[in-house]
Amino acid sequence: MSKYRNLFCSALVFGFISSGTAIAQVQNQTQTTLPHVAVLATGGTIAGTGASETQTTGYKSGVLTADVLLKSVPSLGKVARVSGEQVSNVGSENITNEILLKLAKRVNTLLAQPDIAGVVITHGTDTLEETAYFLNLVVKSDKPVVVTGSMRPSTAISADGPSNILQAVTVAASPTARGRGVLIVLNDRIGSARYTTKTNANTLDTFKSSDDGFIGTLIDQVPHFETAVAKLQTTQTPFDVSKLDSLPEVDIVYGHQNDGGYMYDAAVAHGARGIVVAGVGAGSESLLTLPSIKKAVDKGVVVVRSSRTGSGYVPEDSAYIGLLGDNLNPQKARVLLMLALTVTNDPARVQEMFQQF
Ligand code: GLU
Numbered sequence: 001m002s003k004y005r006n007l008f009c010s011a012l013v014f015g016f017i018s019s020g021t022a023i024a025q026v027q028n029q030t031q032t033t034l035p036h037v038a039v040l041a042t043g044g045t046i047a048g049t050g051a052s053e054t055q056t057t058g059y060k061s062g063v064l065t066a067d068v069l070l071k072s073v074p075s076l077g078k079v080a081r082v083s084g085e086q087v088s089n090v091g092s093e094n095i096t097n098e099i100l101l102k103l104a105k106r107v108n109t110l111l112a113q114p115d116i117a118g119v120v121i122t123h124g125t126d127t128l129e130e131t132a133y134f135l136n137l138v139v140k141s142d143k144p145v146v147v148t149g150s151m152r153p154s155t156a157i158s159a160d161g162p163s164n165i166l167q168a169v170t171v172a173a174s175p176t177a178r179g180r181g182v183l184i185v186l187n188d189r190i191g192s193a194r195y196t197t198k199t200n201a202n203t204l205d206t207f208k209s210s211d212d213g214f215i216g217t218l219i220d221q222v223p224h225f226e227t228a229v230a231k232l233q234t235t236q237t238p239f240d241v242s243k244l245d246s247l248p249e250v251d252i253v254y255g256h257q258n259d260g261g262y263m264y265d266a267a268v269a270h271g272a273r274g275i276v277v278a279g280v281g282a283g284s285e286s287l288l289t290l291p292s293i294k295k296a297v298d299k300g301v302v303v304v305r306s307s308r309t310g311s312g313y314v315p316e317d318s319a320y321i322g323l324l325g326d327n328l329n330p331q332k333a334r335v336l337l338m339l340a341l342t343v344t345n346d347p348a349r350v351q352e353m354f355q356q357f
Contacts, residue, residue: 035117035173037080038110039165040103041066042131043090044124046161048153057202059153061091061124069122072154073162073169079221080117080173092124092149095131097247097338103131104138104241111141118144118172122165125149125198125206128184132193133332136182137339137357138241139234144177146185147193151204160187160204167218174223180215181233190216192229194357197310197329210311211327232356239339248341250274252330255285255308261292268295273345274302274337277322278330283307283314285321293321302341302350306333323351 041047043062047069050059066084076082087106088099103121110116123131132147139145148168150161168185171177182193184207191209200206209215216225251267255278267275275296279285283305285293297303305314306325313327325333336357340350 034079034081036115037082037118037120037169037172038116039066039070039082039084039120039122039169040087040106040110041069041084041122042088042092042095042099042103042124044092044122044126044128044149045153046122046124046148046150046164047089048155050153050155053155053157056152056156059155061153062089064154065089066122069154069161069165073165075166076169079166079170082169087121090124092127092131095124095127100131100134101241101244101247104135107135107145108138108140108242111139111143111145116143118146118174118177120165120168120172121145121147122168123147123149125151125186127331129193129197129207130331130335132182132184132196134335134339136193136233137237137336138239139182140240142179142235144172144174144180145182146172146177147182148185150186151202151206166221170218170221171223176223176225180225181229183215185218188218189214190218190223190225194229194231194233194332197332199310237339237357238343244342247338248273250276250334250338250341252276252278252334253289254278254330255280255289257286259286259289261289264289264292264296268299268301272296272301273341274304274334276325276330276333276337277303277305278308279305279314279320280308282312282317283320283322283325284317290321297321300345302337302345302347304333304337304350304354306330323347323354326354328354 047064048061049063066086070084146168148164152159184191184196191214195209195212199208215227249272251272253263303322304325305322314324340353
């Protein structure tokens with residue numbers, strides 16, 4: 001009996017070793033055939049460290065480098081061949097137009113390489129949607145570009161960074177993500193850069209697409225896409241960052257009760273070429289501000305009305321001054337207006353762009 005048991009055990013051991021070798025071979029083959037995803041790190045909470053596992057505010061963001069971020073997710077090796085690069089290492093409140101342009105140019109260079117399947121950008125969540133929408137307008141490829149971040153620093157208990165990186169790389173490596181514009185992936189959700197926005201300062205489920213919905217979900221690391229985006233994006237826009245070293249100054253002026261006009265005057269005096277009004281309700285402007293807004297328009301500044309409510313459309317209304325920002329929130333309207341002003345000063349053409357993109 002024991003003889004048979006030994007034989008059985010040896011057979012098991014032999015089987016384990018030989019299948020182990022076979023698994024190693026398959027893994028090696030898979031490694032070389034897996035899609036290549038480039039990860040560009042810019043900083044943010046995802047690269048942040050705190051003093052203890054319970055610290056989720058007041059930590060330092062933008063500390064860990066791209067390599068460290070990627071090493072924290074061993075399962076990436078099953079999904080893609082991943083390479084990491086550091087573009088910046090800052091909290092996203094410190095993302096400048098200069099960083100945006102550097103990032104966009106690098107993304108376009110990488111995507112033009114035949115061996116690159118897709119690109120992931122790790123980013124602070126505070127202005128993540130602005131970078132994502134900027135890229136959505138200037139990336140010249142149908143390959144997937146995915147922006148991700150985290151709400152908890154790397155040192156926190158149940159940090160969401162590693163899972164978000166794995167999900168972002170999974171989507172970027174997926175052929176089903178092609179041609180959908182730039183995507184925002186966090187917390188199991190796949191959103192379009194055009195519609196997704198940060199809605200809560202603290203919680204993990206902060207990114208929402210309140211009116212238009214997410215375009216997909218990740219279940220068991222498999223992306224499921226449901227909705228196509230109707231607005232034009234990436235290869236369908238006229239914006240070309242390859243020759244740009246700077247972007248026109250566009251400011252946002254926030255509407256409120258007893259709003260004076262001097263914030264508009266200050267923006268114009270500072271040299272703004274565009275102003276986005278974060279108007280109350282459906283982009284309404286106070287009577288007290290109209291003389292300053294008119295002065296700005298008379299000087300050739302392009303004014304666009306948007307809504308400070310964060311969702312909904314701005315309708316035509318002869319009581320107010322400015323182009324209509326469609327349903328873009330003020331921060332995304334600013335991104336589009338900056339790019340629009342790189343190709344035209346004609347208000348009619350800018351208005352058309354706000355309907356198209
Ligand atoms: N303010 C930091 C940033 O945007 C932290 C926010 C975050 O990454 O969640 O980078």
